[in-house]
Amino acid sequence: MPQESSHRVVHRVVVVVDENSNPFELGCASEVFGLRRPELGRDLYDFRLCSPEPRTPMRDGFFTLTGVAGLEAADTADTLIVPNRPDVDVPRRPAVLDAIRRAHARGARLVGFCSGAFTLAEAGVLDGRRATAHWQWADAFRARFPAVRLEENVLFVDDGDILTAAGSAAALDLGLHIVRRDHGADVANSVSRRLVFAAHRDGGQRQFVERPVPTAPDESLAPVTAWAQERLDAPLTVADLAARAAVSPATLHRRFRAQLGTTPLAWLTRERLALACRMIERGESRFDLVARRSGLGTAANLRALMRRETGLTPSAYRGRFGPGAARPP
Structure with a gap:
């Protein structure tokens, strides 16, 4: 090339x-x-x-x-x-x-x-x-x-x-x-x-994920995850996700483990962090606003999660991936 x-x-x-x-x-x-x-x-x-x-x-x-x-x-x-x-x-x-x-x-x-x-x-x-x-x-x-x-x-x-x-x-x-x-x-x-592949499966997920043969009614998590992704700024809880899926929190937890290899709370946090990263990449520099709109609550929580998952502070992430940033060779 x-x-x-x-x-x-x-x-x-x-x-x-x-x-x-x-x-x-x-x-x-x-x-x-x-x-x-x-x-x-x-x-x-x-x-x-x-x-x-x-x-x-x-x-x-x-x-x-x-x-x-x-x-x-x-x-x-x-x-x-x-x-x-x-x-x-x-x-x-x-x-x-x-x-x-x-x-x-x-x-x-x-x-x-x-x-x-x-x-x-x-x-x-x-x-x-x-x-x-x-x-x-x-x-x-x-x-x-x-x-x-x-x-x-x-x-x-x-x-x-x-x-x-x-x-x-x-x-x-x-x-x-x-x-x-x-x-x-x-x-x-x-x-x-x-x-046509999942954008982000966390490296810490276990290697083998149980995928039981589907039974009626459809137990796919796609409807509830799509619903949650549209409401990441809301104070969603695992109980809210379970209610949307019309199952108990324990059943929802089992389905997340079986189908996605993670827990509902870990999935929700990861989706919120991904949204926060996209907002910063697109130019949002008010980190308190990013935290609120992504559902992460506070700028301090945003900072802690970004450092844990990306190794960068929000400011450093903006400097590397924000509008006009020079990508490393």
């Missing part, structure tokens, strides 16, 4: 593809970081694939990848997404591990999707760091890499310059989280709409 303007080069995301890599995670990275964004009027990333070999057979021989850059492209990455493979007991290529170590040493952001956490750990960059991996490999990971602080019951872990996702679908969650971190909530929502 070309430069976004004559003054700034777009952040470069490079995916390393190795023998027996999973096509799905490669597709997730391509969809989130690789597509042009005419609806936004600009491209978000300069996206490239690279491989240590000219011909790379993908998982179970589904297809062979050719025509991508050599492994030297990893040395140009601002964000490097490492290989993920189902054969977690097979050592990674030394050349790939060396490329990861070089990227880490020069300050590039590292991302592991699913079994990519094994690749990062084998490279030695996860020692003493937080990470996650697919639940079925948690015991094997912990036995091989005891110095890594594994969090096995979450969708993804953001540990600053190293981020890991638990499984295949969680790669999309982490990808959208990275877009939100880089470009703000509005842009991440735009990307998620194009994907």
Whole structure:
């Protein structure tokens, strides 16, 4: 992709593809970081694939990848997404591990999707760091890499310059989280709409969500969540949501856990914070007003939640994502 303007080069995301890599995670990275964004009027990333070999057979021989850059492209990455493979007991290529170590040493952001956490750990960059991996490999990971602080019951872990996702679908969650971190909530929502995917599943949600076969009457949460999203500024409670859904609070709690992997109160707080972020991105600088209209109550509460979820104060968030803000390269 070309430069976004004559003054700034777009952040470069490079995916390393190795023998027996999973096509799905490669597709997730391509969809989130690789597509042009005419609806936004600009491209978000300069996206490239690279491989240590000219011909790379993908998982179970589904297809062979050719025509991508050599492994030297990893040395140009601002964000490097490492290989993920189902054969977690097979050592990674030394050349790939060396490329990861070089990227880490020069300050590039590292991302592991699913079994990519094994690749990062084998490279030695996860020692003493937080990470996650697919639940079925948690015991094997912990036995091989005891110095890594594994969090096995979450969708993804953001540990600053190293981020890991638990499984295949969680790669999309982490990808959208990275877009939100880089470009703000509005842009991440735009990307998620194009994907027809949930805009924000919190990384702290558990990995597997029960989805029982629906029974009559329809138990979908869509009507009650849509109703609540139109009234986030109102003093809604879990009891209000339950009354709207015509169920008890306990039943509503079970349905949220089963269908969304979170609690009604946590969902409501997350939606309110997302609304507050959108208001700030669109130019609202009166944080007490933002807090009231998003249902977060006070500017102090807004500040505490934003620092917890985004790592930024409202003022810093406005400086980074508000109108006219210069996006980081």
